[in-house]
Amino acid sequence: MTKRSNKMKKILLFVVLTILALITLVPFFWMLSSSVKANNDVYTVPIQWIPKEFHWDNYSAIWERIPLATFFKNTAFLSVIITLIQLFTSSFAAYGFSKMHFKGRDILFLAYIGTIAVPWQSYMIPQFIMIRKVGLTDSLWSLVLLQAFNAFGVFLLKQYYSSIPDSLCESARIDGLSEWGIYRRIILPLTKPAIASLTIITFVNTWNDYMGPFIYLTSTENKTIQLGLKMFVGLYDAEYALIMAASVVSVLPVAVVFLSMQKYFVEGIATSGMKG
Template sequence: MADILETLDRVDATRVLTVPREPRAPRAKTPAKRLGRIIGYIVLVVAAFGLLVPFFWMVSSSLKPANEVFTVPVTWLPKTWDFSNYVNIWTQSNIIVWIRNTLVLAVTVTILQVLTGSFAAYGFARMKFRGRDVLFLAYIATIAVPWQSYMIPQFIMVSKMHLANTLWAIILLQAFSAFGVFLMKQYYETIPEELSEAARIDGLSEYGIWWRIMMPLSVPAIASLVLLTFVTVWNDYLGPLIYLRNPDLWTLQLGLQSFVSNQFTANYGLMFAGLTISVVPIAVVFLLGQKHFVEGIATSGMKG
């Protein structure tokens, strides 16, 4: 009986000790913190305004006749709303072919960079071999080398492979990305090593661990890499300008540039309509992956 009473006393004491504490009231913000937050909001609003004004002017100009685009003073809203620019861009240009070529390049390069970048990142993050850190630093250091410095040797190499003036030239040259490897490696290091060890004990190979464990857990980082790669390839102008000479292989950027090849006869209203259309796929991709993109960028620099 005494043992039972002693046990009950211990249980009551444990309950008393484990009673949740009342949450503390939030501390009142000091005037300095409130002022700092207000200033931060003002800076963000001004920055957002500066970024959105050019897009607003682009959309507005796409609805103007050609002779109203560059009037002085600037007219932010069309005097005459002209929707024919969006009709003419489809009938007077080869924009469908341009969009198709750009979409093929952007989607193919994005898929290849995700596969190659994540696979190489797994080797650097999880595999142990001699010279791993040195090799990783040397590979990442290539990010600092401007493309213009090796542009000519690269063109000579591609020409000797008989890939110039083909979409394969752009695809093969951009299929690998040091930045993608860096981004995925930093995210892999936030995933507990115990998951990989448990998978190895269960007999899963390294390829299986990468594909069935690491990839599904890296959706935020993959979304970030997809968005950054897709936008970069979609907006690329210099690469297609060098390698794609056939008009049937032109990307959207090269095609739109043809509207301003002669500044005296350029139809800028038509060009701005094409530019507005070119922004739509990027906006859709960003809206679909915005949540994962922010999460991937925020966590890729953390080690856990």
Template sequence: MKVKEKVLNWSLFCLMVIVAVVMLVPFFWMFSTSLKSLGEVFEYPPKWIPRQPHWENYARIWSVVPFGRYLLNSVIVSGSITLLHLLVASLSAFAFARLNFPGRDKLFLLYLATLMVPGQVTMIPNFILIKLLRLTDTYTGLILPNVFTAFGVFLLRQFFMTIPKDYEDAARIDGASRFYIYSRIILPLSVPALSTLAVFTFVFQWNNLLWPLVVVSKDSMKTVTIGLASFQGMYGTTWNLLMAAAVIGVLPSIVAFLIGQRFLIKGITLTGLKA
């Protein structure tokens, strides 16, 4: 059995290495292209390593387009959505997990059913509402519609239900209020789940293209995902600069994942153990 287990483990390890390499190939090609001249990009057969790295491509993207403004907009929008979503989702999850009121479970199932509605279906009504409120080309219009989602409420509710109620009962005996229990007991014990939701939300919103594309028309309000299209002209695309901008654009997602990595696996493992 030990020999079979070792063979199985090594086989799984080799399979995971192969899958990891296959997934990393596009990122390596993106980085390689960002260091090439425009002529080298179209060479055939393609070369994985440029003859002379052109690091100046990373300096040029800041002068060709207002890329710094695009990054700032993405940081503001993604960060604000993440913080507000954590606040709203944790409050809602606390109500569904800890408070007893008539129709709680039915209301939660109804709220959860909204996950089956594609975002493209609600996009037009959301845009009409944002347009009527004159919130197009504003941070409010970019942030507000993305704050409320059922996924975060479901994720946190399942985690809150795994926390023993003994902590809550002890706090009530000491005269603690509902908000005190939520802020001083539930939230500190839910750091893994909150970190997991924060990473998922930030990465998704950082890479969000469709909603900013609909709401934003001013160049000063564009996010990174829309700003990358600025390197595509009517008669051609500067692929080396586009890939350099894409490399910089993907770094915040990687940093967010590395920061929350130690909580990510724990949060996914513990969430959903109790229905």
């Protein structure tokens, strides 16, 4: 009876979670359905989940109405470059805070991590003034410079690095391996889940960032996909099907990155909190 009861509980839990997942996905299903409809059919009541006539030409029309390819290129450039730089800087800093011993290490780490609690709006204006003084306004490199370091990334990787026994590093030092060699040959191969987690988080945040590009980028040739969608809505606010098609296209890269690395993402998030 106990085994049967546990089995029924698992089945019930699975059914409830499935229903909740489907409810969460309803807006995405509606967006996909609306992207291949005519404009007059988007807000019909009741909702037609399967269109009577599929308008696949919506996906070709959006590339002609606005320079969507340019927006994609700019967003991909920022997402890839910023992700790579943050992985490099965060992993280096996390290694120093977790595996190297120096005076004031813990105080410095707490001070650096404490910057997470400072709202971005409080130092947004000083940042803008500094970027303007160095002449990087309306440049993609301004966003790269501002997002080259990430306190959350250091915290995430440091927690994961702390779960690796210090004896491995000590043995490597005794064998004559340098700190760079320990980092490259021991730490990095053992921290793929954490690296994958930070890759997904950084890529998604950069791809979906709106306020940063809105403040620093003004010319059309430098705008990102989020600014492009806002411009598209402003120009074609009544063509809902095209807006939905553009939204679907903008979501695809994020979905591909997440789905391809979700296994490591779950493992990295779960393991990073094992040891503080």
